[in-house]
Amino acid sequence: MELMTTYKSNNYPIIIKNNAITELTELLKPYRDVVFIVDKNVEFALPEKIQQALSSTSSEQFTHILKVEGNETTKTFAVYQHIIEELLEQSITRNTCIIAIGGGVTGDFAGFVAATILRGVDFIQVPTTILAHDSSVGGKVGINTPQGKNLVGAFYRPTAVLYDLDFLNTLPYTEISSGYAEVYKHALLNGEEAQLEIETAFPDKKALESLVSLDKFLLKGIQTKLNIVIEDEHEQGKRKFLNLGHTFGHAIEYNQKIPHGHAVMIGILYQFMVANELLNTQFDIMHYINYFKNLDYPLEKVLDTNFEPLLALMSKDKKNDKSGIQMVLLKEIGKPKVIHVNNEVLEKSFATLQNYLK
Ligand code: NAD
Numbered sequence: 001m002e003l004m005t006t007y008k009s010n011n012y013p014i015i016i017k018n019n020a021i022t023e024l025t026e027l028l029k030p031y032r033d034v035v036f037i038v039d040k041n042v043e044f045a046l047p048e049k050i051q052q053a054l055s056s057t058s059s060e061q062f063t064h065i066l067k068v069e070g071n072e073t074t075k076t077f078a079v080y081q082h083i084i085e086e087l088l089e090q091s092i093t094r095n096t097c098i099i100a101i102g103g104g105v106t107g108d109f110a111g112f113v114a115a116t117i118l119r120g121v122d123f124i125q126v127p128t129t130i131l132a133h134d135s136s137v138g139g140k141v142g143i144n145t146p147q148g149k150n151l152v153g154a155f156y157r158p159t160a161v162l163y164d165l166d167f168l169n170t171l172p173y174t175e176i177s178s179g180y181a182e183v184y185k186h187a188l189l190n191g192e193e194a195q196l197e198i199e200t201a202f203p204d205k206k207a208l209e210s211l212v213s214l215d216k217f218l219l220k221g222i223q224t225k226l227n228i229v230i231e232d233e234h235e236q237g238k239r240k241f242l243n244l245g246h247t248f249g250h251a252i253e254y255n256q257k258i259p260h261g262h263a264v265m266i267g268i269l270y271q272f273m274v275a276n277e278l279l280n281t282q283f284d285i286m287h288y289i290n291y292f293k294n295l296d297y298p299l300e301k302v303l304d305t306n307f308e309p310l311l312a313l314m315s316k317d318k319k320n321d322k323s324g325i326q327m328v329l330l331k332e333i334g335k336p337k338v339i340h341v342n343n344e345v346l347e348k349s350f351a352t353l354q355n356y357l358k
Pocket residue numbers: 039041042045069070071072075102103104105106108128129130131132134135136137138139140141149150167168169170171172175178260
């Protein structure tokens with residue numbers, strides 16, 4: 001499967017298939033320098049795939065291989081400085097292509113290196129997690145600071161995204177379910193039919209673990225995201241919809257130290273609670289609780305914290321404005337809306353959620 005973005009210019013292909021990395025050979029031909037930034041865990045899990053990727057350069061090219069940790073310690077100023085200086089030491093030119101092979105961490109990091117080194121060189125995303133179907137598309141790249149996640153970065157489009165499905169086979173279930181949350185989020189943004197279809201395809205952990213037909217939903221997820229970001233690349237308007245589940249999600253992710261997607265799924269659940277409270281929707285909360293439990297999401301984490309620290313974290317969300325906390329709420333499935341929510345409603349919804357989960 002292949003998609004082409006439809007921006008006014010600088011479009012890029014997104015190729016989703018088994019063995020997609022074979023496309024590298026052709027894509028890398030124009031470059032003098034080829035820099036691979038590879039997640040160490042991916043190399044450990046799939047050494048032969050990494051070898052295959054590395055062998056796509058020719059003997060006339062300068063190949064540079066840099067390995068990074070597959071966790072947030074990579075998205076720091078220290079590692080950024082180290083890698084930039086390493087590449088400058090190796091005298092790379094502007095005729096460089098950086099290839100990020102890894103999950104969202106590696107893609108965000110390598111993309112930011114590409115966006116800034118020598119005022120920008122080309123880069124190709126080779127996402128290796130389900131979550132990275134989201135992070136590799138749309139051009140947001142960046143690193144963290146001690147003040148919070150993704151606070152330094154750029155909007156910088158890749159030259160291509162090669163989504164090689166072979167990588168997904170070595171993912172542990174926690175990473176599968178973490179990534180699935182964003183696939184499911186894209187279905188909810190799409191509409192009721194999409195929701196029904198995805199819940200039918202993956203009714204429980206066993207079905208999701210098998211990854212059967214996941215590629216179809218990854219493609220749909222990417223298409224949904226693309227439709228939004230092509231209209232609003234710099235998040236002035238509807239790109240905010242992609243933050244569905246993320247206001248509360250980021251807070252509980254940080255507070256309970258759980259994987260991003262697990263937190264987003266809990267954030268989606270909380271959002272239904274707030275919508276029922278504020279918009280008089282009548283979402284069937286038990287349906288979502290049962291579904292998320294069937295998929296083994298750690299909903300019980302909501303019982304391990306008080307509301308205050310979560311409110312403090314939500315109050316620091318970079319999407320807020322002078323009128324306070326903003327959230328994406330579903331007016332109905334497929335109809336998101338960005339809305340201010342006051343602390344009282346937030347607290348009441350949290351208490352309701354805790355009661356459901358007790
Ligand atoms: P990740 O890159 O940390 O990968 C998760 C774990 O899986 C890591 O331990 C990694 O080493 C391992 N892994 C990766 N591929 C594997 C494979 N094929 N087999 C076995 N193990 C593998 O995290 P992620 O969940 O992919 O992405 C999260 C990051 O993405 C966060 O930093 C988040 O801020 C960022 N993000 C960015 C955007 C964006 O638009 N740029 C969107 C969403 C998330």
